[in-house]
Amino acid sequence: MPEGDSVWRAAHQLHGALAGQKLTASDFRVPRFATLNLRGWTVGEVVPRGKHLLMRLVGPGDERLTIHSHLKMEGSWQVYPPGGRWRKPGFTARCVLRTPVADAVGFSLGLLEVIKTSEEDKAVGYLGPDLLGPDWDPEEAERRMASAPDVPIGVALLDQRNLAGIGNIYRCEACFLSGIHPASPVSAVADLPALFADAKQLLEANLGPGRRTTVLNARGTPVGRAAGRPGYWVYRREHQPCLRCRTPIRHGVLGRAAPRRPVSHGASPAPISTSGGQGVSAPGTGMLAAGTGMLAAGTAELVTEERDIYFCPKCQPLLGAGDA
Numbered sequence: 001m002p003e004g005d006s007v008w009r010a011a012h013q014l015h016g017a018l019a020g021q022k023l024t025a026s027d028f029r030v031p032r033f034a035t036l037n038l039r040g041w042t043v044g045e046v047v048p049r050g051k052h053l054l055m056r057l058v059g060p061g062d063e064r065l066t067i068h069s070h071l072k073m074e075g076s077w078q079v080y081p082p083g084g085r086w087r088k089p090g091f092t093a094r095c096v097l098r099t100p101v102a103d104a105v106g107f108s109l110g111l112l113e114v115i116k117t118s119e120e121d122k123a124v125g126y127l128g129p130d131l132l133g134p135d136w137d138p139e140e141a142e143r144r145m146a147s148a149p150d151v152p153i154g155v156a157l158l159d160q161r162n163l164a165g166i167g168n169i170y171r172c173e174a175c176f177l178s179g180i181h182p183a184s185p186v187s188a189v190a191d192l193p194a195l196f197a198d199a200k201q202l203l204e205a206n207l208g209p210g211r212r213t214t215v216l217n218a219r220g221t222p223v224g225r226a227a228g229r230p231g232y233w234v235y236r237r238e239h240q241p242c243l244r245c246r247t248p249i250r251h252g253v254l255g256r257a258a259p260r261r262p263v264s265h266g267a268s269p270a271p272i273s274t275s276g277g278q279g280v281s282a283p284g285t286g287m288l289a290a291g292t293g294m295l296a297a298g299t300a301e302l303v304t305e306e307r308d309i310y311f312c313p314k315c316q317p318l319l320g321a322g323d324a
Ligand SMILES: [Zn+2]
Pocket: 242, 243, 244, 245, 246, 247, 312, 313, 314, 315, 316
């Protein structure tokens, strides 16, 4: 699953290569659009929307269409010189766009459709505020997330209806930086805007070239991977020592296997206190609660394949376990 920064970079690369260019050929290798020919259409702009990519085109008669794609698990867009040799197998190409100055090829796209630009909202209007977008609105993201208070925060962060742009890496890393166990319910997170700010900073620090890293210095500049240091605080670092406290990082699974447990409405939320400057802790800490996040139907890009979580059991105590 891509992170928002990957899509942002892809959109900016495509925009830089294609904006203002007239298509000399188009080839949609999906049945629904196999006969669509956009030769003569001009690429207006390419913009990211969360993890979605919108390529807006203007037709010869000023018609407006948008090529809407989502990279899902394996997808990518690549730009080549005209007629350049592809770096991926041809049979994985789903969309080929040729212009006089560059070719763009979408490989293994998880979603590809061509829609009227005026109807983009039908495709992406459900998305929450975009962490990397001009419309970023932490209050709106908080309002959306707080409407389902018993969903694990690690699930809520991936739900693109709450806020758009976070994949599994930033989900795990932002929870670590905020000292929050990803299985803690949304209602137990004292400061959602601070958590969003952590995720936003990590995404923004990775918009440039180079390998992704979440280990930043005080100025927000990436320092990970230098001098052999890990690129991530916890992601895929199971059994390795926490970079802050040396406790072995743990791997867990956060899913929706079991029905939602009854919620106790009688008890007020557990008191939250700051402990040792490392985050928040509360009584009632228990085992990782798998299956506490039952999700609504129709959430196509939700978390069924994003179950792995990584966390430091000391820096990220589980909050609000209730009847544990
Ligand atoms: Zn730790």
